[in-house]
Amino acid sequence: MKINKIEKNGVLCAVIESNEKVITDVQSAVDLLVTVNYEVGTKNIIIDKKLINEDFFILSTGFAGEVLQKFINYGGRIAIYGDYSHYTSKPLKDFIYESNKGKDIFFASSRENALELLGR
Numbered sequence: 001m002k003i004n005k006i007e008k009n010g011v012l013c014a015v016i017e018s019n020e021k022v023i024t025d026v027q028s029a030v031d032l033l034v035t036v037n038y039e040v041g042t043k044n045i046i047i048d049k050k051l052i053n054e055d056f057f058i059l060s061t062g063f064a065g066e067v068l069q070k071f072i073n074y075g076g077r078i079a080i081y082g083d084y085s086h087y088t089s090k091p092l093k094d095f096i097y098e099s100n101k102g103k104d105i106f107f108a109s110s111r112e113n114a115l116e117l118l119g120r
Contacts, residue, residue: 005040008119012042013079015111022051029067033076043075046114049082059091068105079106079114 001022004015014036016022023029037043055061071078084096084107096107100117108114 003036003040005042006046006115008115011044011119012040013044013046013115013118014040014042015115016045016047016051018051020051021053022047023056023067024053026063026066026070030070030074033071033074037076043077044118045076045078046111046118047078047080048111049080049084052080057087057089057092059089059095064095072104077104077106077118079108079118081108081111081114083109 001016001018004017006013006015016032016036022032032045033043036045049057053063055063056067057064059065068078070076084093087093099105099107106114106117108117
């Protein structure tokens with residue numbers, strides 16, 4: 001895993017790159033947040049959706065809720081970017097829509113869009 005630092009509008013973000021899944025369970029998500037905070041000094045994470053276990057996007061598993069609750073509890077913010085067009089779940093689409101209206105959890109179409117959302 002590689003962590004790149006990027007600053008946007010005075011907000012420091014960590015962009016995660018990897019050849020394998022980074023968030024596979026709740027503990028790996030917490031570990032990522034702690035690692036980024038220690039190594040980069042931020043709790044703002046930008047990550048490609050391909051680096052997250054697909055169960056995250058099946059809301060009925062509860063995986064997304066558990067992971068995102070940990071982020072909120074520890075003061076983390078996350079922007080997950082990628083193509084969401086193939087998902088047909090209305091609850092997921094509603095969840096993405098509502099998350100993007102907030103200030104801590106974002107679902108973006110691209111890495112650049114993710115940076116814009118966290119950097120506002």
